[in-house]
Amino acid sequence: MILNRFRPAPSLRWCTDSAQVMIVNEPPQEMVILRGIDAAVWSWLGLNYGYEDVLAFAAAFLNQPTETARQKLNQILYYWVELGLLVPDERP
């Protein structure tokens, strides 16, 4: 299986609130607010859980079969890549 590795863009700073994750991209000081499953996924990744663990958590969170959760998780992650929140991790 081909894997793409991503990491948070170095220009991001974020904090976890009681119901959301708030991400600031600086500059230009844009705020992205994640809620629900999105906030949960970001938080799990921030705790350094790997993809398969996050997938299991997401399936439980969504109360969905693993394959359905996988589609949702990949959709979230690649949307973050589009937004520039995640960038390719080319570190060895």
Place this chain on the structure above:
Amino acid sequence: MSNLIISRRCNQSCPYCFAEESLTPAAAADDFISLDAFEERLDYLDRSGIDQARLIGGEPTLHPQFAELVQRALAHGKTVVVFTNGLMPDAALAALADLPAGRCGVILNITAMEGAAKGAATGTASLQSAAAQRFARQQAVLRRLGQKAQIGVNLYRLDQALDFILPLIEDTGCKPALRVGLAQPVLSGKNAFLSTKHYAQTGAAFTRFAVAAARQGVRVELDCGFVRCMFSEDEYAQLTAAGIFPGFHCGPILDIDLDGTVFHCFSLAEKFQTHLGPQDRADELREALVRRTQAYRQAGIYKECSSCVHAMDQSCSGGCLSNTIRRFIYQPFSVAVPQS
């Protein structure tokens, strides 16, 4: 409102000082604002429609031409407000004492003298200490300036004594008002500051003090960075019944440094600053700094702030922005995703 920094030198070393990084450790020729630069600042105040010249430092009264600066501000029709630790040269004291009462206000920060004041009150050996001598000087300055002077205090410790302040106001005959600030962190967190975990306890202690002060006719004013939730409903009711209506705000103060750098405030100086141009006005500078901080203002000092009813009705801004920004971190992670 804008504060004009006129001195980078200070003769005090307060643990919570948020200006320390801008102070010069050794005397240097450019420690003080030049007369020409000060005139430019006064022109800036004029075109901004600001009638107060608020002089800060360092210790502003150490400026060797302090009396001249004050006179120039008066010539521009300004009321002079000086933020001092009270350890001022005699010439500076005389310059302030000679001013008409309506054209001068002095906020004398007493926090660092807390220990000396307690020693003096109890007659302990510390009365002889350098700290006690400095406190004696502060008392003398308060007496000389009388109603022009108001005491200020910064809360930076949970066990900080405030009980000496009311007798001090009565004894010195200074203005029966007190300006209370919460010591906030600079972004690097190198200074001493009151932890947000201690805000509720501080709120309770402050309420007891403020209600007692109000009974003695002392008006208590709160500086920026207080939050609504540091007071219980009962405490908030006690404060308002005593005529104290706290504002829970945080916004650009506009501190202008010797070289024309404009800070949001000292706490955020390293991150949010701009430069004073020859035609700039305060409202434009403030607007620019508000825009640059806007993203962070959606959060607050606590994780509950962004969903708090007091944030939603805009009665509380969620505390000091420096505390808020210090919650934002970059925590590296890496995720390997199957290719879609």
